[in-house]
Amino acid sequence: MTLMTERYLAVVLRSIPERQRADVDRELRSSIADAVEDRVAAGEDRPGAERAVLEGLGEPSRLAAGYTGRPLYLIGPEFYPAYRDVLLKLVAVVMPIVAVALTVVELAGGVSYVDALLAGFGAAISTGVHVAFWVTLFFMFLERAEVTREARTEMANATGRWTVDRLPEEGSHRVGAGETVGEVLTTMLTIGGLLFLRDLSWVTRADGEVVPLFDPALTTFWFPVLAAILALMALIQVVVYMAGRWTITLASGYTILQLAFAVPVVTLALRGTLINPTFAAEVGWPPLAAGDGLVMLALAAVVTFVSAWEIFDAFRRARRAHRTQRAVAAGQIVSQ
Amino acid sequence: MVDDDVLGSHRQELRRGTIVLACLMALRAPEYGYALLKRLDVAGIPSDGNTIYPLLRRLEERGLLESEWNTDESRPRKFYRTSATGTDLARQLLTDMTKLTASLHGLNGGTKR
Numbered sequence A: 001m002t003l004m005t006e007r008y009l010a011v012v013l014r015s016i017p018e019r020q021r022a023d024v025d026r027e028l029r030s031s032i033a034d035a036v037e038d039r040v041a042a043g044e045d046r047p048g049a050e051r052a053v054l055e056g057l058g059e060p061s062r063l064a065a066g067y068t069g070r071p072l073y074l075i076g077p078e079f080y081p082a083y084r085d086v087l088l089k090l091v092a093v094v095m096p097i098v099a100v101a102l103t104v105v106e107l108a109g110g111v112s113y114v115d116a117l118l119a120g121f122g123a124a125i126s127t128g129v130h131v132a133f134w135v136t137l138f139f140m141f142l143e144r145a146e147v148t149r150e151a152r153t154e155m156a157n158a159t160g161r162w163t164v165d166r167l168p169e170e171g172s173h174r175v176g177a178g179e180t181v182g183e184v185l186t187t188m189l190t191i192g193g194l195l196f197l198r199d200l201s202w203v204t205r206a207d208g209e210v211v212p213l214f215d216p217a218l219t220t221f222w223f224p225v226l227a228a229i230l231a232l233m234a235l236i237q238v239v240v241y242m243a244g245r246w247t248i249t250l251a252s253g254y255t256i257l258q259l260a261f262a263v264p265v266v267t268l269a270l271r272g273t274l275i276n277p278t279f280a281a282e283v284g285w286p287p288l289a290a291g292d293g294l295v296m297l298a299l300a301a302v303v304t305f306v307s308a309w310e311i312f313d314a315f316r317r318a319r320r321a322h323r324t325q326r327a328v329a330a331g332q333i334v335s336q
Numbered sequence B: 001m002v003d004d005d006v007l008g009s010h011r012q013e014l015r016r017g018t019i020v021l022a023c024l025m026a027l028r029a030p031e032y033g034y035a036l037l038k039r040l041d042v043a044g045i046p047s048d049g050n051t052i053y054p055l056l057r058r059l060e061e062r063g064l065l066e067s068e069w070n071t072d073e074s075r076p077r078k079f080y081r082t083s084a085t086g087t088d089l090a091r092q093l094l095t096d097m098t099k100l101t102a103s104l105h106g107l108n109g110g111t112k113r
Helices: A003-014 A018-041 A046-057 A060-068 A080-108 A113-144 A146-160 A177-198 A216-243 A248-271 A277-282 A294-329 B004-026 B033-042 B049-061 B084-112
Strands: B065-070 B077-082
Touching: A003 A018, A003 A046, A003 A060, A018 A046, A018 B033, A018 B049, A018 B077, A046 B049, A060 B049, A080 A113, A080 A177, A080 A216, A113 A216, A177 A216, A216 A248, A248 A294, B004 B033, B004 B049, B004 B084, B033 B049, B033 B077, B049 B065, B049 B077, B077 B084
Parallel strands: none
Antiparallel strands: B065 B077
């Protein structure tokens, strides 16, 4: 084996899973050697024969994709319609909101109409770019993730054997695009809110130093974690949309995420470690930060209630969708 | 006259559909990758290494082929052989293929009349 073949194999094997690598390596080596020997026996010079064989095998990353079955595209035909749907709807909803909101805020801040409009327009554009990027990343992940297997099968079931009965009707439990966009938007706004709140404070100490609203130790670790959990929740919402309905598996995954979000928040609130005590002292209302204070108790109650509702709702809808499907399968007319 | 590009791409489509069947039939006698490629070529079913080598592995993963390393000779080679399931599948696909060819000939005759 010459350096040329070694370099070729190195690129192919790079993206082959560890457990198959040695075997593919060994087999490809002998296949290449066989082909080279054949050409040499037919009178070609060795370097030329090797080059021809490798070029015949083609681009190494393409060959590797053949072995792994990994897609050579960002978003395939299965997900593309949903991707386009979600992207267009999100952009169409978010961009105008941002444009109007920012223009109003700027105007309230006392700048000229032109400047306010420009600021709103600029913010809308950059938000649109952000939304497009994240949605694309989302779907790219969906295309490759193992967890979407179930959703894929369900989508195949939903689209593969299409009958007129599958047309959406009033009261059906199909999860709509509008609903999904709403849910994802809410989650995104919450993430944005978290990241915005992290740096929020209007209180400065006598020495001019800013006193943050939340415990600084908290914001460096918990805020990114909570933001990540929220992002995963949004991901599940998208998967639910792809599958067309909630399933017990999806509801279970969603439950885990809800708990992962609610338990730390409630714990932090009740321990009194959510709000910076210095902040509470500075504004002259220490009970604000206290674990047994009214604010933290109310916060804990609200978070608990919302999470419990979300979990209950996910399971309830999974069960209803299941029943509807069974009824449709049994040939009953579903009308409510 | 049909454009060469058009002919080429349609031919490729047609072959893509039959290459699995060709492999399953050819491998009823054990063979290693490169030898299979040559055998298919001689039989009039030309293919490429970058199609066949990954395909053999995928068919093996699905249990349609079985494999064994032969290290007796100077160069170790992975031999593939069609499994019982693979043979069953090949038989059914071949029946379909024959019917399909007959149907196409039937259609062809229909236009001549």
